[in-house]
Amino acid sequence: MMPNPLHYYRPDTITEARDLFEQLQRANQRPTYYGGGTEILTRSRLNDGDFDAVIDLKGIPELHVHEQDGSRLRFGSVLRLTELADRDLWPFLTATVDRIADHTTRGQITLGGNLFSTLPYKEALLPFLVSDSADLTVATPDGVKQRRLADVFDEELRLDPGDFLISVTVDGQEAKALAFKSFKMTRQDWIDYPLVTIGTARREDGSIRAAFSGWSSFPFTSSRVNKILSNTQKPPEERAREAVAAMPFHAVDDIHGSSEYRQFVTQYTLARMLKELEAQS
Ligand SMILES: Cc1cc2nc3c(=O)[nH]c(=O)nc-3n(C[C@H](O)[C@H](O)[C@H](O)COP(=O)(O)OP(=O)(O)OC[C@H]3O[C@@H](n4cnc5c(N)ncnc54)[C@H](O)[C@@H]3O)c2cc1C
Structure with missing residues (x-):
């Protein structure tokens, strides 16, 4: 055809x-x-x-911006994933995008293309989902507008038809203060779509945030899960078990793994990430 x-x-x-x-x-x-x-x-x-x-x-030059602009880190939407990793302005973002596809393909995939992909993974979104300060700069019929990521994210980033992403920004202080871990678990090969990818960050007040890709048909973070993960009165294994039981969506069952296997992998990965994050402090 x-x-x-x-x-x-x-x-x-x-x-x-x-x-x-x-x-x-x-x-x-x-x-x-x-x-x-x-x-x-x-x-x-x-x-x-x-x-x-x-x-x-x-x-369009504005979509190539890649800099610390005053207090904010600004990432243009046409930056390739390899450019993000090579410049390494935000190591949490680097660690996450560096596990998407193979190096040659990462030299083609753009940040905007990943964030607005029709595939379920959109792994580059995870660091932005755990941050409090992520904003989108969007081209609209009324000119360039700022939108809080939290206000436009509902299972996916929802822009009005015809609008497009110019850049994403996060507060530089917040980004620097987040201790982070990014783990991607695949069925077998190092390079593959995720069984589950987890981005976790520990804030200055000790609370923990996590965002997930691969668990369901869209990336997400959950305040209920974050509350469980932040309860350092309990050991990491117990928090990880409770977090998996409290997930707001069912784990998908697909060619990469069954729902039960995803739950198992997510639980032990989360426990390991909590231990490593807390050992850093
Ligand atoms: C071999 C391979 C392996 C992959 N592995 C992974 C993986 O492990 N994890 C993962 O998360 N993804 C993975 N992907 C998916 C990939 O990240 C997405 O397909 C992504 O959309 C490709 O980016 P692109 O720049 O080529 O997008 P394009 O093909 O150019 O566009 C994709 C979509 O995004 C929209 N779009 C692009 N830029 C903008 C913008 N600035 N504003 C609004 N909308 C925009 C387009 O209209 C289109 O709908 C893989 C893809 C390939 C080819």
């Missing part, structure tokens, strides 16, 4: 990209934004896309 032809556009500014999306819609085309293209091109080849035009965002 021949894939349907794709129209390709590469605007130079945020306004051009946002306007182009609307113009294409008015012309009865179905546009989508394009970061590294790894997912879009696969879907297009399989004729599995609800789009026939792509707007490549990589020509």
Whole structure:
């Protein structure tokens, strides 16, 4: 089967990209934004896309920003995962993205593409989910807007149709103060989709946060689970067992592992992470 032809556009500014999306819609085309293209091109080849035009965002300078901007760390949405790791502005983010795919593919996948992937994993989201200060800078018809990640995250990052991610920021002090562990457990190989990936962070007040990918069909963090993990009156093994029992969603059962196996792996991984995190202090 021949894939349907794709129209390709590469605007130079945020306004051009946002306007182009609307113009294409008015012309009865179905546009989508394009970061590294790894997912879009696969879907297009399989004729599995609800789009026939792509707007490549990589020509827009603001989306390449990668810096400490005043008190905030700012990560542009078209940065490749390899760029994030090489610069290592936020070691928690580096440790997480460095386990996504193989090195060559990480040189294609962009931060925005991972965060808005149609696959369930979106592992780059985990450090941002455990942070209190993560914000998104978003291109909208009314100009560039800041949104708190917590306000737009509901099983996935929900932007209005036609809006796109410019960058993600976190408070530099908060990021520096978080002791963290990032563990990815796969069925067999080092490089694979996760059975479960867990990002945990210990805050200055001693409380623990965890975010999970692979456990369900979307990444999540849970205040109930975090409360259990933070109760240092109990040993790590007991907290890990209680946390798994209190998960807000059922563990998925898929080709990577059964629901029971995921629960088992999550429990022992969490116990190990708690021990290592608490040994650091
Ligand atoms: C071999 C391979 C292994 C992989 N392994 C993993 C893994 O272990 N863990 C994991 O989490 N993922 C994994 N992935 C999935 C990968 O992270 C996603 O497919 C990701 O979408 C690819 O990024 P991209 O930049 O190529 O996205 P694209 O194909 O360009 O876009 C993907 C989606 O994101 C949207 N998008 C892109 N940029 C923006 C933006 N700035 N604003 C709003 N929407 C945007 C696009 O419209 C599209 O819907 C793997 C992918 C491959 C090919």
